[in-house]
Amino acid sequence: MLQLLDGLAAEIDANQIATCVYAIHDPNEGRLVYASAGHLPILVRDEDGTVQRADEPTGPPLGTGGWIHASGSIALPPGSTAVLYTDGLVERRDEDLDEGIAALERALSGATGTPQVVCDRLVRSAGVTPDHDDDVAVLVLQHPARKGAEAELFRNAALELLGGVEAAPRARAFASGVLTSWRFPAELHDLGVLATSELVANSLQHGTPPMRLRLRRTDRRLIIEVTDGDDHLPRRRRAEPGDESGRGIAIVATIASNWGSRRTPGGGKAVWCEFVLQKP
Known part of the structure; x- marks a missing residue:
């Protein structure tokens, strides 16, 4: 998938690059399999609030041409929450990018509720306002821990x-x-x-x-x-x-x-x- 997008990006504008992450959740194995073209790391919060960071990108940004993007994986068991986001959420002119990601990890550690609730809390914690100077996209994915009659389905x-x-x-x-x-x-x-x-x-x-x-x-x-x-x-x-x-x-x-x-x-x-x- 990322190889196809890499070629498409080069055709659209050879002077531009873009980051991208593509992920598939396997609930049977309890893992999130992903390929990252220079994108920021996926964050995963388990039931007790511990947050893990996915490994480094598995390939360079889209538009660089000719690269093979490998796959990585991170545990996403029942009761856990994964967060994918763009740099507009964590990047600030006056601080290091790693500091922004660390702050997002701390906010995610205490964030519970539905995906929409978690998303809203992360956006507020990052200080994003309507006049924010960068685009922000956040995707929250949850693997519910099901019990009782619901688990039978x-x-x-x-x-x-x-x-x-x-x-x-x-x-x-x-x-x-x-x-x-x-x-x-x-x-x-x-x-x-x-x-x-x-x-x-x-x-x-x-x-x-x-x-x-x-x-x-x-x-x-x-x-x-x-x-x-x-x-x-x-x-x-x-x-x-x-x-x-x-x-x-x-x-x-x-x-x-x-x-x-x-x-x-x-x-x-x-x-x-x-x-x-x-x-x-």
């Missing part, structure tokens, strides 16, 4: 795919058992098993070990994901009538609400699909 299960082609029937049986235990209706159960079968078959044919199947449900979605060690992302294509393969991704795209793929930190890829759940 947020479930996940995983299976390591071992043994070559023998992994396919095991994956289908695993998905069927999980979806049954989550009490999905028969139609969604069958679609989920079919999507699992096609994603696993695609990985077995085109991917490399290690391979893993993950199923996750939220209060709004069922997400099915397969990861493997090959970093070539799949594309949907039209199979000819005589082709014996090549329809898997097309089937997934047809039956699911959405699908996609991404490269994973350390190499490999994840291919996923999701089904939007009907409101009770």
Whole structure:
């Protein structure tokens, strides 16, 4: 993603550069995976108020051209809050930038409540007023700690795919058992098993070990994901009538609400699909 934006930035104005951070939250693993093009560090506050700072940027600013931006990660477990922000929030002409970030860390340590409440408190603590002389953007992300009946709506299960082609029937049986235990209706159960079968078959044919199947449900979605060690992302294509393969991704795209793929930190890829759940 950042490589594409880097090229776009150079095309727009070769004399300008811009910073950017792109992040994906994985609630199953409790981590925030990010790539940073010269951007300020992400801050994460855990439940007890301890604030951690993400590592240094994983690449130079956009518009510098020709660089490979690596990925980093930082823990974001249930009950924690992540903050992404621009330099207008922490940079002042009369003080060092690190002092501004440290002040933001202190403000975040005592900030609780909804994302909007946390955001408002951080902006006030930085002394930002309507006549502030720089643009300010703040994004607050929370991973809620869910309990009781609400927690039952947020479930996940995983299976390591071992043994070559023998992994396919095991994956289908695993998905069927999980979806049954989550009490999905028969139609969604069958679609989920079919999507699992096609994603696993695609990985077995085109991917490399290690391979893993993950199923996750939220209060709004069922997400099915397969990861493997090959970093070539799949594309949907039209199979000819005589082709014996090549329809898997097309089937997934047809039956699911959405699908996609991404490269994973350390190499490999994840291919996923999701089904939007009907409101009770």
